[in-house]
Amino acid sequence: xxxxxxxxxxxxxxxxxxxxxxxxxxxxxxxxTWQRQTYDEISQKCHVSKNYVAEVGxxxxxxLSAALDENIKKTNFLSxxxxxxxxxxxxxxxxxxxxxxxxxxxxxxxxxxxxxxxxDRKKSNSNPKSKSPLLDLTLAPxxxxxYSRDSELKTLDDWIFNQKTRxxxxxxxxxxxxxTLVKRLIDRTLSNFEVIIWKSLKYPKSLELLTQDLLQLCxxxxxxxxxxxxxxxxxxxxxxxxxxxxxxxQNIFLPGEFAGQYQPKYQDYQNFFKLIAEIEHQSTLILxxxxxxxxxxxxxxxxxxxxxxxxxxxxxVELLKGTGLKGEESWLNLIKLYEGNPVYLKNxxxxxxxxxxxxxxxxxxxxxxxxxxxxxxxxxFNRLSPIEQQLVLALSKFxxxxxxxxLIQALDFSSMDLIQGLQSLQKRYLVRKITGEKVRFNxxxxxxxxxxxCGKNLNYFTQND
Numbered sequence: 001x002x003x004x005x006x007x008x009x010x011x012x013x014x015x016x017x018x019x020x021x022x023x024x025x026x027x028x029x030x031x032x033t034w035q036r037q038t039y040d041e042i043s044q045k046c047h048v049s050k051n052y053v054a055e056v057g058x059x060x061x062x063x064l065s066a067a068l069d070e071n072i073k074k075t076n077f078l079s080x081x082x083x084x085x086x087x088x089x090x091x092x093x094x095x096x097x098x099x100x101x102x103x104x105x106x107x108x109x110x111x112x113x114x115x116x117x118x119x120d121r122k123k124s125n126s127n128p129k130s131k132s133p134l135l136d137l138t139l140a141p142x143x144x145x146x147y148s149r150d151s152e153l154k155t156l157d158d159w160i161f162n163q164k165t166r167x168x169x170x171x172x173x174x175x176x177x178x179x180t181l182v183k184r185l186i187d188r189t190l191s192n193f194e195v196i197i198w199k200s201l202k203y204p205k206s207l208e209l210l211t212q213d214l215l216q217l218c219x220x221x222x223x224x225x226x227x228x229x230x231x232x233x234x235x236x237x238x239x240x241x242x243x244x245x246x247x248x249x250q251n252i253f254l255p256g257e258f259a260g261q262y263q264p265k266y267q268d269y270q271n272f273f274k275l276i277a278e279i280e281h282q283s284t285l286i287l288x289x290x291x292x293x294x295x296x297x298x299x300x301x302x303x304x305x306x307x308x309x310x311x312x313x314x315x316x317v318e319l320l321k322g323t324g325l326k327g328e329e330s331w332l333n334l335i336k337l338y339e340g341n342p343v344y345l346k347n348x349x350x351x352x353x354x355x356x357x358x359x360x361x362x363x364x365x366x367x368x369x370x371x372x373x374x375x376x377x378x379x380x381f382n383r384l385s386p387i388e389q390q391l392v393l394a395l396s397k398f399x400x401x402x403x404x405x406x407l408i409q410a411l412d413f414s415s416m417d418l419i420q421g422l423q424s425l426q427k428r429y430l431v432r433k434i435t436g437e438k439v440r441f442n443x444x445x446x447x448x449x450x451x452x453x454c455g456k457n458l459n460y461f462t463q464n465d
Contacts, residue, residue, distance in 0.1 A: 003034050006081060010064065017067045017190075019138040029057045033077050049321040056144060059187060066190040067132075133193050136217050139247070140198040143183050145342075148316040155309060156185050160243075160284050161192065165305045167277040169249075169287045172311035173429040173444070174376045175343025178288045179247055181311065186243065195242040195283075202248040207268045214244065230272070234279055242283035249289035255383045258420060259291040259427035277306045290380075292427040310429070313340025323349045330360040337369055339446055347372040369449045377450040380430065387413070387421040388428075392443065395431070396451040401440035 010030050011022045022030065025046055032042035043053040057074060065072045072080055159165040170178045186196060197217055199210065211229045215222045218236055222229050236242065252266035253259070262270055273293065276285045287293060292308070317331045319342060325331065338344040351372055356362045371377065384392065394410045395402065407418060422441055425431035430447050434440045443451075 003031055006030060006034050009081065013064060013067045014060075017063055017135070018140070018142060019135075020142050023142065023144065025053065025056045025144065026060055029053060029060055033057070033074055036078075039074075051318060052145065052322045055146060059143060059146070062187060066187075069191075133190060134195045134218065135190075136197045137186070138198075139200045140183050140186070140245070141179055143180055143187060145319075146180060146184050147318045148314050149177065149181050149184070152181055152309060152311065153185055153188065156181075157189070159307045160189075163305065163307075164282070165284060165307050166281065167273060167285050167287070167306040169289060169293055169306075169308040170311065171289055171292055171308060171429070173341065174290050174380060175341045176311045176313065176429075177342055178311055180342075182245055182247075182286055182288055186245075189243075192241070193243045194240040195236075195244075197242070198245045198247065200247045201251050204252050204266060206265065207272055226268075230275065234275065234281060237276075237281040237283035240283070243286070244283070245286045245288065247288045249287045249293065250291045250383075253291055257385050258388070258424040260293055260424075290428065314342065315340050319345060320349070324353055324358055325349060325360050326358045327360040330364055333364055334360050337364070337445070339444065341446070344375055344446055347374045369445060371446070371450050371453055375446070375450070377447060378454075380428070380447065381451070383428075385421070385424065387417050388425055391418070391421045391425060392430070392447070392451055395441070395443040396448045398443075401434050401442040403438050403440050407441075 007022070007027060007030055011027075014020065014022055014026070025048065028042050028046045032039075032045065037045075039053045039057060040050045043050040046053065061072045061074065061077070064070075064077075068080075068084055070080055070084070156168070156170075159168060170182055172178050183198075186198075190196065195218060197214060199213070205213070208226045208229065211226065211233055212222045215229060215232055215236070220232055220236060223232060252263060252269050254261045254263050270293075273285070273287070313335075315332070315335060317328065317335065319335060319340075320328075320331045334348075335345065338348060348370065351370065352358060352360060352363045381389065381392070390411060390413075391407070394407060397410070398406070404418060404422070407413070407422075408415075411418070413421070422431060426433060430444050432442050432444070434442055
């Protein structure tokens with residue numbers, strides 16, 4: 001078995017497991033491991049950091065372990081893959097592309113199940129959870145970098161498997177890492193579910209079409225009415241241990257209104273989320289959103305199994321490993337300046353490399369928080385209600401956290417408008433409440449700089465709404 005055969009074999013496993021081919025670093029890890037190279041040697045070949053290669057390798061071994069029902073590590077990769085490869089060749093033509101199902105639904109090829117040494121145990125075990133899960137992860141990202149979210153992963157694990165939480169929201173500002181966290185959770189826990197489906201609401205469908213899609217992926221023929229289809233779906237969630245992820249949930253909310261208000265054509269999603277929380281079953285629905293969902297506040301959390309996880313910024317210099325930046329002693333200051341948001345940092349890295357030759361200290365010496373065009377800040381501002389927009393403009397004039405009294409003096413708002421506006425901005429993770437002798441409110445520093453830099457244009461738009 002040569003290295004090209006190994007790469008083909010592993011690539012097909014990854015496609016069958018995720019719907020995506022090996023990327024360049026994953027291929028280098030497979031090839032280097034097969035040639036008995038260290039992670040340090042592989043990293044030099046790829047021109048990335050050793051830690052980055054080790055992280056990619058760890059994720060790849062976990063993925064292969066789940067696919068083959070074997071505990072695969074760097075130390076046993078050669079012997080295990082060669083043994084399974086030979087066994088699978090004897091049982092079936094594993095080299096053919098074996099992607100099964102419709103609508104980008106991927107399942108594991110039978111040849112792999114037959115080749116696995118644990119096949120006899122599987123056949124004798126009537127528990128459906130011992131089988132490979134039905135997967136649709138074609139819209140899920142491939143996780144390459146994952147930093148400093150171990151506590152959040154443990155929290156999600158506890159909610160799903162110990163507390164049997166049926167509805168979970170993973171929340172935070174755009175770019176903070178919500179989607180990456182949930183995909184990492186799936187990669188770690190694949191074998192614990194019978195069905196895993198990832199759907200994006202970036203371009204939302206009606207609830208009826210979404211329900212039909214879910215049923216079709218699970219090979220259930222949808223009945224005529226939406227009520228019957230929801231009953232079918234709930235029956236499925238009861239019979240099987242399912243994990244369904246809905247990403248970009250904020251897109252079913254109304255732009256230009258307070259956070260979390262549903263568009264009329266998507267109002268039935270709210271009832272659907274309540275059903276998921278209220279009716280007893282063994283599955284979990286995870287909502288990924290930039291805005292808090294109204295039902296997460298309305299439902300009694302003591303009575304119904306629902307949880308919300310708010311993601312803060314990261315505080316880890318590993319974020320900047322492999323970026324080519326210089327002056328590592330200044331990296332943590334850069335991360336804090338951009339609130340530990342991976343997307344903000346990714347965008348500013350290019351600017352630092354192009355203008356400051358990668359010298360982070362020189363960039364920070366400008367004493368100015370720079371905003372790039374690729375940061376998703378205009379979209380955030382455009383989703384705000386008129387009251388929130390005026391509040392943000394007022395808050396941007398203060399360098400320090402301010403009280404409600406300060407804002408009342410700065411704005412001609414009723415007390416109710418001010419309270420609702422501040423609450424909504426907190427639900428969008430743009431304003432943070434600071435408790436003390438007096439409650440104060442602080443606007444996101446990055447968003448503050450964006451508002452200041454675009455102040456005249458933003459004033460024009462808010463005055464002409």
